[in-house]
Amino acid sequence: MDWLNIGSLALGELFSPFTATFILCALGLSVHFGYTGLLNFGQAAFAAVGAYGMAISVLTFGLPLGVGILMGLLASAIFAVILGIPTLRLRADYLAIVTIAASEVFRYFMTTIGFAKVTGGSNGLSQFGDDFWAANPFPEGTYGFGPFIYRADELWIRVVAFALIALGAVFVWLLMRSPWGRVLKGIREDEDAVRSLGKNVFAYKLQALIIGGALAALGGMVFVINLSNVQPQSWGTTFTFMIWTVLLLGGAATILGPIVGGMVFFVLLSVTQGIMSGLVDIGALPFLTLPQVGQIRFLLIGLALMLLVIFRPQGIFGNKKELQFNG
């Protein structure tokens, strides 16, 4: 087995744009679930709305990418309002079902042939990120050392993605130590108590939904710019529950949790994948084929989600007292 290769592939996951996508989405989910206690099972849709909002603005309306990004953020805010108005007054498990339903509805709408002129249907869209690559300030060449060697383009997307993560993390940290953030935590702990203090709980929840959704939208944009296409089938429920696993691994209601959780999650996934592929190659797992190893990856994600929630719901960094599942 090629341990060196497995190790360097795994370390490569640390700063991959894929990891960054899930960190941004998990940071948003931390605002939703960790700080406000909202069970949002449609985080993939917020990312998708952001990504499609940006891509459609650039391709259909011919706007520059910068404006497209703002449009994507606006679209995710509108999505949050549409979703939030009927559901935020309801019990947490209703919110869960409605958010997962809404995210599937959005995916159906992006897939249908009827809107294919704008959305690209199941083929999706591409060629919207040219402005981003053109703005790359790094000259051609390779950068870095060891497992972290990147071409100029690869370095550029990583720098931007992790700068966004840093900004997002500081933003959330500042928000949560402000009076506004304390009200959010109050809602998580006891909604009725906060309401009796004269706060408009519904408005606070909606604001939290919008802010967390915007972070996810940024994550979605990083995802599609890196892949240079956006396709409806990427944003299934698996995407959402990978975000949940990342968040619960790191610890909800923490700032570092989503970041470390995302890195640990994808490194571990890559290592297990590498070891299992290696074992299949040398014939130690005769009942598996290589493509099945890829399927087991998802099986492990499900198992991790179960075990985390049962045995360590607070994750790596979290404080069990700050964990409110029954909001």
Next chain:
Amino acid sequence: MNHLTLGNRRGISLWLGALAIVFGMLFSATPSLAASPSPSPSANNEQLLIKGTIKNEGTPVEGVSVQITGNGVNAKATSGADGKWVLEVATKGVYKVEILLDTLPEGVGLRDPETTVRDANLTATNTAAVLFPLGKDTRVVQPIGDQIMVRVFSGLNLGLLLAVAAIGISLIFGTTGLNNFAHGDMLTFGALFTYLFYVVFDWPLLVAATATIALSALFGWSQDAALWRPLRKRRLGLNQMMIVSIGFSIVVRYILLLFFGGETKVISGDFEAVVIGPINTTVNSLGSMAISVVTLAAVALFLTRTRIGKATRAVSDNASLAASTGIDVERIIRIVWVVAGGLTGLAGILYGLQFQANWMTGFQILLLLFAAVTLGGLGTALGATVGALIIGMVVEVSSLIIPTDLKYAASLIILILVLLVRPQGVLGKKQRIG
């Protein structure tokens, strides 16, 4: 809740062990089913194929073309003398396969004339089979009244099927408070094991169905015994349990994928066609509707007339009060899981016999089931039935107005709208929404 006693710890390692044994049994029992097309050692493992067989009532049809689009591919494949067509693609992803109707021979049409486009999902597997069952040409433009009758009939059919599965969700929610996200995968379980017993082992249908229902009921019981009961003992919160059920559903789905492969399975034999007025249907659809009605009536009688049924409703209303009148709540919950498992397995059989099933089927239906129970009012069995019939109708009738590929979206939008106006559902009590 944070204090783990020694006994608890032992209990948990016990059930983890039990879970491992169950999975181990699955692994060793069905090695031959690791259905990926056993790659020859020299062949490249990463060859990606979309394929299918065009058959008209058992005989292969030559010269029928399909158009495959998606992920930058736009190609045509034509069936050979054995009715088989195949296309190799370069990238993983979901492709659209459209059957070109004008290449069909005279007098031959699709058994499901609505669906000329099907998905070929190559995200997790290396081959995807896409099948277009053929039958007599029914492509005649019908008057709108007839079209509505046809749609209402299919809606009733789907609604009844959903109801059988939804009652399980509703009973489990009523007695334990759990929104079980793994319920759809219990339906897949039923459909795929029917495929195993009926198609692969070639057992008689009745034997295969009985075995599947028994196995599904056992699956329900063992889920409760190995997972949910220990978690209830730990007093894990309901929303935490809901997330556990999501993890569990992912695990079950991918285990089913590992053993049955990713291809879509056609379970139905060639059932006789029946024509009632404008409605073209088959014996198995009518049989499925009859079985659903009988099952629903039996469940209703069970809940209202038998001691255990009454106890179940008592536990749903107020578990501690029920316990204080001497009802063994844990026993009732156990029975509910067995009944729910069996019913959902039955729904899987009925679904598999009429439509096609693959490892994702149940999860796609799950949201319709949630829509049904939420619409009807969470936790009431009658509500679940009414909700399921409404959802079935909406899905089928809406496709008269909107494109077919949006019909599931329509029912989910209805769910969101109903929550806006009447969050407790059609038949729910207001107190349940908290």
